[in-house]
Amino acid sequence: MNNSANALSKESMSKVTNVVVAGLGGQGVLKGTDILAEAVVRAGFDVKKSEIKGMSQRGGSVTGDVRFGKQVFSPMVTSGEADFLLVFEPSQVEPNRHFLRPEGVMITPDVVDAERLPSKKTLNVALLGALSAHLPVPESLWLETLKSGFDESFFEANKQAFQIGRATQSNSVR
Amino acid sequence: MKDQNRQLLSGDEAIALAARHAGVALGTGYPGTPSTEILEVFSKLGGVAQWSPNEKVAMEVAIGAAFAGARALCTMKHVGLNVAADPLFTASYTGVTGALVIVSADDPGMASSQNEQDNRRYAVAAGLPMLEPSDSQEAYDFTLQAIEISERWQIPVLLRVTTRVCHSYTVVQSRSDSTPAPEASFARDIRSRVMIPAYARPAHRRLRKKLAEIQAWNETSKLNPVIAGSPMLGIVASGISVMHAREVAPEASLLKLSLTHPLPLKQIEQFAKSVQRCVVIEEGDPYLVDAIRAAGVRVEGKAEMYRFGELDVARVKRILNYDLTAETSPPPGKPPQLCDGCQYRVVFEALRKRDCIVAGDIGCYTLGVLQPFEAIDSCVCMGASLGVGLGLRHVLPPDQARRVVSVIGDSTFMHTGINGLVEMVYNPPATGHVLIILDNSTTAMTGHQEHPGTGRKLNHEPTNKVTLESVARGIGVERVFVVEPRLGSVEFERALDESLASGELSVIIARRPCILIAKELKRYEQQCECPK
Numbered sequence: 001m002n003n004s005a006n007a008l009s010k011e012s013m014s015k016v017t018n019v020v021v022a023g024l025g026g027q028g029v030l031k032g033t034d035i036l037a038e039a040v041v042r043a044g045f046d047v048k049k050s051e052i053k054g055m056s057q058r059g060g061s062v063t064g065d066v067r068f069g070k071q072v073f074s075p076m077v078t079s080g081e082a083d084f085l086l087v088f089e090p091s092q093v094e095p096n097r098h099f100l101r102p103e104g105v106m107i108t109p110d111v112v113d114a115e116r117l118p119s120k121k122t123l124n125v126a127l128l129g130a131l132s133a134h135l136p137v138p139e140s141l142w143l144e145t146l147k148s149g150f151d152e153s154f155f156e157a158n159k160q161a162f163q164i165g166r167a168t169q170s171n172s173v174r
Numbered sequence: 175m176k177d178q179n180r181q182l183l184s185g186d187e188a189i190a191l192a193a194r195h196a197g198v199a200l201g202t203g204y205p206g207t208p209s210t211e212i213l214e215v216f217s218k219l220g221g222v223a224q225w226s227p228n229e230k231v232a233m234e235v236a237i238g239a240a241f242a243g244a245r246a247l248c249t250m251k252h253v254g255l256n257v258a259a260d261p262l263f264t265a266s267y268t269g270v271t272g273a274l275v276i277v278s279a280d281d282p283g284m285a286s287s288q289n290e291q292d293n294r295r296y297a298v299a300a301g302l303p304m305l306e307p308s309d310s311q312e313a314y315d316f317t318l319q320a321i322e323i324s325e326r327w328q329i330p331v332l333l334r335v336t337t338r339v340c341h342s343y344t345v346v347q348s349r350s351d352s353t354p355a356p357e358a359s360f361a362r363d364i365r366s367r368v369m370i371p372a373y374a375r376p377a378h379r380r381l382r383k384k385l386a387e388i389q390a391w392n393e394t395s396k397l398n399p400v401i402a403g404s405p406m407l408g409i410v411a412s413g414i415s416v417m418h419a420r421e422v423a424p425e426a427s428l429l430k431l432s433l434t435h436p437l438p439l440k441q442i443e444q445f446a447k448s449v450q451r452c453v454v455i456e457e458g459d460p461y462l463v464d465a466i467r468a469a470g471v472r473v474e475g476k477a478e479m480y481r482f483g484e485l486d487v488a489r490v491k492r493i494l495n496y497d498l499t500a501e502t503s504p505p506p507g508k509p510p511q512l513c514d515g516c517q518y519r520v521v522f523e524a525l526r527k528r529d530c531i532v533a534g535d536i537g538c539y540t541l542g543v544l545q546p547f548e549a550i551d552s553c554v555c556m557g558a559s560l561g562v563g564l565g566l567r568h569v570l571p572p573d574q575a576r577r578v579v580s581v582i583g584d585s586t587f588m589h590t591g592i593n594g595l596v597e598m599v600y601n602p603p604a605t606g607h608v609l610i611i612l613d614n615s616t617t618a619m620t621g622h623q624e625h626p627g628t629g630r631k632l633n634h635e636p637t638n639k640v641t642l643e644s645v646a647r648g649i650g651v652e653r654v655f656v657v658e659p660r661l662g663s664v665e666f667e668r669a670l671d672e673s674l675a676s677g678e679l680s681v682i683i684a685r686r687p688c689i690l691i692a693k694e695l696k697r698y699e700q701q702c703e704c705p706k
Contacts, residue, residue: 049343061507073421075342095505
């Protein structure tokens, strides 16, 4: 916190990228935001990640916000300001659509062919892969993060799911 | 970027890391969202941490450690501080020899709580210095700062955090320049620590003198920086509100308050005078704005509608724009529910079928209030199921009184249910009473923490086990049933019917481990069986 930080703030604000990840308890929403936040931090960005835990553990709706850029202040994504909305469960599209900015990109499970995934559990990683195609983070950093973020034994499956997602043309909705 | 000390941490993790770096000798607490992870992470980092049966006991254990000259950390959620308020208000008189940092994790917006009380009021009421971090870096720095203040003025320090600070991950640069922790050693100091009136009177004066000194120090400390900006708009903020405000009004001058009790009122006055319009941005109660106005400083506050719930960027924008129009609420998500295979479903179906009047408690099972069960009639605070159920039984006409049951979880029973059970035996209602303890062998709602009834410590290593049925019998309940609630079994319903019909005092322990931790439980049990 100093004067120079303030001078930067206006410029950096315009460069903050907002991502909202939504799903249901148990779908790996928070793990997904962990991986995303860790990957962008490794790429040298300032990052803030916000999540609401607690009763959501019992199968309820879960959302996680990741914001990154040169300097990030608030950890929460404002309604109508999300550049990307990742939804792991179709029923959670409508409740979270309000987060997306008009020109924002929504990524839903139907962008990947579930049959091709190594397992149902890797859907979150596949959707991260689809998101990754839009973000200024090299693939090597993503893979590094996937390697350290999960048990090593899952890495091959996660890598495969990630690359399937990354190769898709994400559908831009709205 | 490859800096080993640069990490993405939650506020809770940052507090734990700082406590570890500062050589905190003992961490105590009771699980409660959003505070739970602090002690869990502190333990994983190698610190000595333990769950107490409740926050009052946790606070007392921490006070003892601090009397012995050690550095102690005591963590809880906001409502936990109500339970621990008794020792808190006198620990400020006794002071401490080592350091005592008390973390109060508030939950504005009630992500997972029964109220959204603003615990900044406790700092004022008990007379404690209070620090409010706004991100994980400050959660780390202010934990170290709290230890310094505690040791310098020999006073417990309140580290007040909120859900967004506890559970947001931000970049933390850790350091290793903390002063070495002192060795614990007992030095007798009867007049400071024995609060009979004759010693407490001077102790109160000592406390006020310490607070006056801390206030004077705070006026010129570096803890409350001014971020220079336009003289047209000045913002005074603390905690997470600082971040929202900086985002909404990057051009504004901002006084960022960190040590928010006792307040640096002279500094605030000077700041307010330096700008044309000065607005206080704070979440929850109008704590700052009231205190600043009481000091005769002209500042704007927020409209009453913004007292409710969390603040965010959109709401701070509205406050600055005097926007009083109705806020649109986002579409509702899917509410939480009892797990599909949860053993409590059987219990709530049975209670519903019998039209029982159910005094409930705090835990997963509170979800029995939602559809399809709608089988809980009250939930006030930890342990209240006993007292509320007994009160209902005492005054209701007999035909209604006979349908009243109290339902409590195993961890909540250990927390403050035991006291209620003593009340039940001491003041039995004319129609008797039925207590159902839902024993799933864990503190499930907060993420499966151990408690005295599991026979395992915070780190899951074996310890002495407090057995529910022994406690109930020991307190004097003669009719104690231990049953396993599961689909297809009438065992639970039979015990319930017998108890309801008896007109006497009964305790039904409905025991079946939470299905979510079946794997872990097996692993812990195997560890226990290892030769000692």
